[in-house]
Amino acid sequence: MEQRNGRDYALWSIAIFLVVALALIPVLWLISISLKPPEELTDQRFIPQSVSFDNYKSLFEGGIDDSPFIKPLINSIGIALITTVISIVLASFAAYAIARLEFPGKRLILAGALAIAMFPPISTVGPLFDMWRALGLYDTWVGLIIPYLTFSLPLAIYVLVAFFREIPWELEQAAQVDGATPFQAFTKVIVPLAAPGVFTAAILVFIFCWNDFLFAISLTSSDASRTVPAALAFFTGESSFTAPTGSIAAAAVVVTVPIIVFVLIFQRRIVAGLTAGAVKG
Amino acid sequence: MEAGAPANPNPPQAAPGKASSRTRSERKLAWMLCAPAVLAMLLVTAYPIAYAVVLSLQDVDLRFPDEGGFVGLSNYTAVLSSDLWWTDLFNTVFIMVVSVAIELALGMAIALVMYRAIFGRGVVRTSVLIPYGIITVVAAFAWQFAFSPETGFVNNLPLISDEMDWFGGRFSSFAVIIMAEVWKTTPFMALLLLAGLVTIDSQLYEAARVDGATAWQRFTRITLPLMKPAILVALLFRTLDAFRVFDTIFIMTRGALDTESVSILGYNQLISRLNLGLGSAVSVLIFLCVFLIAFIFVRGFGTKLDEGRPGG
Numbered sequence: 001m002e003q004r005n006g007r008d009y010a011l012w013s014i015a016i017f018l019v020v021a022l023a024l025i026p027v028l029w030l031i032s033i034s035l036k037p038p039e040e041l042t043d044q045r046f047i048p049q050s051v052s053f054d055n056y057k058s059l060f061e062g063g064i065d066d067s068p069f070i071k072p073l074i075n076s077i078g079i080a081l082i083t084t085v086i087s088i089v090l091a092s093f094a095a096y097a098i099a100r101l102e103f104p105g106k107r108l109i110l111a112g113a114l115a116i117a118m119f120p121p122i123s124t125v126g127p128l129f130d131m132w133r134a135l136g137l138y139d140t141w142v143g144l145i146i147p148y149l150t151f152s153l154p155l156a157i158y159v160l161v162a163f164f165r166e167i168p169w170e171l172e173q174a175a176q177v178d179g180a181t182p183f184q185a186f187t188k189v190i191v192p193l194a195a196p197g198v199f200t201a202a203i204l205v206f207i208f209c210w211n212d213f214l215f216a217i218s219l220t221s222s223d224a225s226r227t228v229p230a231a232l233a234f235f236t237g238e239s240s241f242t243a244p245t246g247s248i249a250a251a252a253v254v255v256t257v258p259i260i261v262f263v264l265i266f267q268r269r270i271v272a273g274l275t276a277g278a279v280k281g
Numbered sequence: 282m283e284a285g286a287p288a289n290p291n292p293p294q295a296a297p298g299k300a301s302s303r304t305r306s307e308r309k310l311a312w313m314l315c316a317p318a319v320l321a322m323l324l325v326t327a328y329p330i331a332y333a334v335v336l337s338l339q340d341v342d343l344r345f346p347d348e349g350g351f352v353g354l355s356n357y358t359a360v361l362s363s364d365l366w367w368t369d370l371f372n373t374v375f376i377m378v379v380s381v382a383i384e385l386a387l388g389m390a391i392a393l394v395m396y397r398a399i400f401g402r403g404v405v406r407t408s409v410l411i412p413y414g415i416i417t418v419v420a421a422f423a424w425q426f427a428f429s430p431e432t433g434f435v436n437n438l439p440l441i442s443d444e445m446d447w448f449g450g451r452f453s454s455f456a457v458i459i460m461a462e463v464w465k466t467t468p469f470m471a472l473l474l475l476a477g478l479v480t481i482d483s484q485l486y487e488a489a490r491v492d493g494a495t496a497w498q499r500f501t502r503i504t505l506p507l508m509k510p511a512i513l514v515a516l517l518f519r520t521l522d523a524f525r526v527f528d529t530i531f532i533m534t535r536g537a538l539d540t541e542s543v544s545i546l547g548y549n550q551l552i553s554r555l556n557l558g559l560g561s562a563v564s565v566l567i568f569l570c571v572f573l574i575a576f577i578f579v580r581g582f583g584t585k586l587d588e589g590r591p592g593g
Contacts, residue, residue, distance in 0.1 A: 008399065015394050016401040023408035026423035026464065027415070029434070033426055044437040094318035102304070103311035109319060116322050118521045120571045122544040123564040126336060126551040127329035150325035153318050211416050213528040214544070218552050229418040233532060245432055252419040263414035264407055271406065274413075274469065275476035 027256065034249035041245060055250035069251050071223040072231035076255070079141050079227060080209035083148040087156050087205045088198060090149075095160030100169060110161070113154035121151060125218045132219055139221045147215050152205040159204060159273045163197025200273035203266055210259065228255050330568060336561035343555035356562035365546065366563070370570075373542040376455060377523040380462045384519060385512070387463065388470030395471070396478045409468040417465055421532035424461040448533065454540045461529045466522065470515050477511020478504070517578045521571055543567050 029046065036043075037052040059069040098106055128147060129138070137143035167190065175185040216230035223231075232251055235244040263270060340352045360366050395405050412420065427433045428447040436445050447453045481504065489499050505512075527544040530536060536545045547567060550560030 012394075012399050012401065016398065016405055019391060019394065019405050020408040022464070023411045023468075026420060026427070027411060029427055030419070030423045033432065042431050044432070044434055046434040090318040090321055093314040097311040097314035101307050101311040101314075103308040105312070105315075109315055112319070113322065115575075116326050118518075118571060118575055119326050120521075120525050120544070120564075120567050122525065122527065122547045123333060123568040124325055124329040125548065126557050126561045126564050127332040128325065129551060130336070130557055131329070131332070147325045149321050153322050157318060207414065213416075213418050213531070214548070217531075218548065229416050229528075232418055232422065245426060248422055249426065252416075252422055256415050256419055259414045259416075260411055263410050267407055267410050270410060270413075271472055274472050 027260070030249050030252050030256070033245065034253045036246065038246060055246040056254070058247055059250055059254065068231065068235060068247070069228075069254075072226050072228045073255070075141070075223075075225055076210060076227040076229075079144050079148070079225070080206050082141070083145050083152060083209045084202050084205045086145070087149050087152045088160075088202050091153055091156035091160050091201065092194075092198060094153075095157050095164050098157070098161050099164035099167075110157075113157050116151065117154040117158075119151075121147070121214050125214065128215075129218060138219060139225050141225050143219050144212075144215055144225060144227070147219070148209045148212065152208050155208060156201045156205050159201040160197055163200070164194065166197075167193045196269060197273075200266075200269040203262070203270060204273050207259065207263075210255075330565075333561045333564045333568075336557050337565050339558050341557040341561075343557060352558070356558050357566070359559060360562045360566060365541070366543075366566075368539055369541045369543045369546045372455070372540060373524060373526065373544075376459055376462070376526055376542065377520060379455075380459045380466075381516065381519050381523050383459070383463050384467045384470045385516065387467050388474050388515070391467065391471040392474035392478055395475050409471055411468075412465050413468045415465070417528040418532055420465045421461050421529040424457060424464070425533050428457045449538075451539050454534050454538060458526075458529050458533055458540070461533070462523065462526065465529075466519060470519055473515040473518070474508065474511060477508045477515075480511075481507045513578065517575065520578070521574060524571060524574060543570070 032046060032048050033041070034055050035051045035053070036048045037050060037054065040049060043049070060067050064070050094109065097103065098109065124147065128143075132138040132140075132143045137146070169190070171189050171193070172185045175189045176182060180188065211229070212227070213229040213233075216227045217233060220226045220230060226234075228251065232248055235248050235251070337356050338351060338353060340350055340356075391405065391409060395402055395409075398405065425448075428435050430436055430444070430446050435441060435447075445453070447457050485503050485507075486499055489503060494502065525544055526542045527548070530540060530542050530545055531548075534540045536542075536549070541549075543563065544567065547560055547563040550556050550563055552560075554560075
């Protein structure tokens with residue numbers, strides 16, 4: 001075993017401190033800018049000298065119609081949630097078949113999904129822009145949900161196949177031998193076993209949709225469907241003379257902190273999900 | 282809700298060669314279950330890329346809708362003979378190579394810290410997930426504000442000139458862009474490498490130690506060779522991802538001062554200038570570049586990536 005002397009301990013402490021500090025600095029920095037009053041914004045200090053919540057207030061001022069932030073926030077949450085539900089349902093069907101059934105084309109589907117995971121989204125932006133304008137899907141929720149669905153399915157399928165392969169499916173038959181109906185065997189035995197994997201895939205798909213920027217700025221033109229990342233890029237200041245730095249930072253904190261808390265709560269699952277496809281694939 | 286339940290009341294038991302009608306119904310069921318996902322994946326990839334090829338052979342400019350028609354390969358010759366395309370391709374490859382190289386080294390170090398740490402493993406894993414959870418655009422803003430000469434704290438640090446205008450030059454902009462990219466994506470690299478690391482039998486290390494191998498020898502003779510598949514998978518994913526770099530550059534410089542990537546070029550042609558013909562030619566060329574990179578990885582590095590074959 002490793003010698004656990006004082007020098008090792010100090011070296012590990014430094015390494016761990018460095019990793020933690022580097023991961024946290026941008027987040028703390030955003031919080032810091034978002035709390036600085038405008039006159040201190042250019043003081044080049046990492047820690048604000050006085051704290052003001054005006055940037056946060058300005059985000060929500062004017063209610064749903066005039067706030068630059070509320071509608072994009074609703075769009076982001078709604079589009080990501082709807083995509084996640086559809087993507088997980090479709091991916092679960094496919095992953096069940098791939099993990100449990102023998103059929104020709106299985107490898108082709110997995111290889112195709114991997115190819116799509118590597119596909120450059122910019123290559124589809126032009127055609128989608130043209131098609132969506134013709135079909136009336138430009139600047140709508142559906143117009144974003146469809147490409148998000150396509151590009152999140154490979155991720156969901158890989159994660160779910162990896163999880164489904166680990167499920168002891170014989171238990172389903174065992175339950176039926178014990179007198180459970182097929183439906184009961186499925187809902188009482190298989191669903192609880194599959195739920196963690198499904199949940200993991202759902203988190204990863206949600207984060208994928210939440211993060212997208214390219215489709216969000218290419219296929220939207222107004223608050224009708226613009227999501228938070230796109231809205232941030234088009235933020236303007238309170239008046240045309242003030243820079244939007246403070247409000248961008250505040251909006252960034254609002255959309256970042258809940259996700260970070262969520263990611264940290266479910267970190268074990270996320271790590272398992274992120275690496276599931278890679279090791280076996 | 283869970284998939285498969287209503288569609289599959291009698292799960293087919295694996296009974297090879299027993300009943301061919303059963304095999305047939307199993308196949309049918311499998312295809313029915315996969316069809317929606319396959320269709321959804323093809324809908325926004327295969328069809329649009331085909332449509333992009335069609336558009337790229339035409340003169341389609343939405344600002345001049347009356348013009349148009351088939352122009353052959355002239356959009357491609359226009360793109361390939363422009364300095365802008367080659368500058369942007371250089372920028373993209375430069376950012377890709379530098380950031381992936383740094384990520385590999387850093388990701389390996391973090392993976393080893395997570396794997397070998399005497400204590401604090403959980404803290405490290407927790408903190409590396411923070412960049413993963415942050416929107417790329419948000420991370421780009423955070424670093425932009427940090428390096429900005431007006432609002433940033435970076436120029437206030439020791440050893441860095443107070444006057445440094447990071448976004449005033451091409452390669453100093455690249456430095457900040459690469460830093461933001463590395464910060465955001467190293468966790469993914471580290472986790473993939475850690476997954477490869479834990480599959481190595483620890484008895485190998487014990488044996489090597491008994492034989493007198495140094496820590497560096499153990500790393501280069503045991504860890505690296507056994508991790509080759511994991512490293513290649515991580516490299517392939519991150520290289521292709523880095524080639525698509527868009528969000529960070531768009532937020533930080535919008536491509537000013539020759540810092541455009543090919544994805545920004547495509548976006549500018551398609552969405553800003555509404556020149557679908559030229560933009561589609563750029564899109565198709567980007568697609569071919571990605572295909573080429575994946576092909577080089579698969580061909581160059583052998584069998585372990587055989588499921589990574591593109592073009593499905």
